[in-house]
Amino acid sequence: QQQVKQSPQSLIVQKGGISIINCAYENTAFDYFPWYQQFPGKGPALLIAIRPDVSEKKEGRFTISFNKSAKQFSLHIMDSQPGDSATYFCAASKNLGNQFYFGTGTSLTVIP
Amino acid sequence: DSGVTQTPKHLITATGQRVTLRCSPRSGDLSVYWYQQSLDQGLQFLIHYYNGEERAKGNILERFSAQQFPDLHSELNLSSLELGDSALYFCASSSRQGASTEAFFGQGTRLTVV
Numbered sequence: 320q321q322q323v324k325q326s327p328q329s330l331i332v333q334k335g336g337i338s339i340i341n342c343a344y345e346n347t348a349f350d351y352f353p354w355y356q357q358f359p360g361k362g363p364a365l366l367i368a369i370r371p372d373v374s375e376k377k378e379g380r381f382t383i384s385f386n387k388s389a390k391q392f393s394l395h396i397m398d399s400q401p402g403d404s405a406t407y408f409c410a411a412s413k414n415l416g417n418q419f420y421f422g423t424g425t426s427l428t429v430i431p
Numbered sequence: 432d433s434g435v436t437q438t439p440k441h442l443i444t445a446t447g448q449r450v451t452l453r454c455s456p457r458s459g460d461l462s463v464y465w466y467q468q469s470l471d472q473g474l475q476f477l478i479h480y481y482n483g484e485e486r487a488k489g490n491i492l493e494r495f496s497a498q499q500f501p502d503l504h505s506e507l508n509l510s511s512l513e514l515g516d517s518a519l520y521f522c523a524s525s526s527r528q529g530a531s532t533e534a535f536f537g538q539g540t541r542l543t544v545v
Contacts, residue, residue, distance in 0.1 A: 355536075362433060362521050362536030363474070408474060417464055417525050417534035418487050421474035 322346055323411050325422025332429050338396040340425045342409035345390065349411040353419070354383065354394050357406045366407070367394070370415070399429045434458065435524050435537035443543045449510040452540045456503055456524030462486075463505040464525075464534060465497055469518035480505055512544045 325342045332338045342352075353368035369376045369383040369392065376383045382395040396403055406426050410419035434457035444450055456463050465477040467490075476489035480499035491497075494512075499505040509516060519541050523534040 360538070362435070362523075362538050364433065364536065365533050417462065417523065417532070418476050418479055418489065419466075419474075419534075420476070423473045 322420040323422045329426040332399045338399045341393045342422050343391045348413045351412045351415045353410050355408045401429045404429050433535040437537035441541045452507040454505045454522030460524035460526050462525045464523040465507050466521040467518050517544045
């Protein structure tokens with residue numbers, strides 16, 4: 320079964336707006352939660368990651384919010400730009416490893 | 432450029448055939464991970480090798496196998512291919528087994544089984 324559930328499947332945002340993608344998990348053994356960005360024809364690239372001992376991590380325009388009790392985490396992209404148009408995957412792993420359970424992906428389109 | 436090289440970029444083959452996908456990790460990276468990306472299953476972890484030894488298996492079919500060689504490159508062998516094996520196959524590498532070291536993905540091999 321899908322160990323990490325991601326929504327929405329697709330998202331259209333105006334330039335300058337906020338893009339929000341949500342993920343939920345069940346396995347409390349997960350201890351590493353990265354977000355990957357994938358452009359067409361390319362492999363996924365790490366965008367930002369968080370461990371469950373913090374509730375928020377910010378890197379530039381990208382922020383992860385983490386709610387351990389609800390077993391949910393989300394990616395916020397502030398001031399969204401057309402260059403942010405890509406597919407975003409949330410993921411989770413155990414033992415801080417790189418054997419990821421990926422979400423199903425969100426296709427983000429930022430309209431100029 | 433992630434520094435992870437996968438060859439070939441595209442592969443078209445017939446059902447029942449066998450193919451080998453190759454991955455060269457970033458210089459110095461000891462861990463190699465294989466993932467399959469398909470429309471219906473999404474991105475799924477297949478197998479992890481660390482310094483030549485298998486460390487973990489995910490949703491890898493028995494028809495699939497992998498190995499990591501002394502020079503640290505890895506090969507994923509897919510045999511008795513079926514139409515449903517058509518997918519993008521990614522290799523990723525990292526410097527250690529885990530400990531939240533970043534995994535760098537290659538550009539993938541697109542396999543089409545006809």
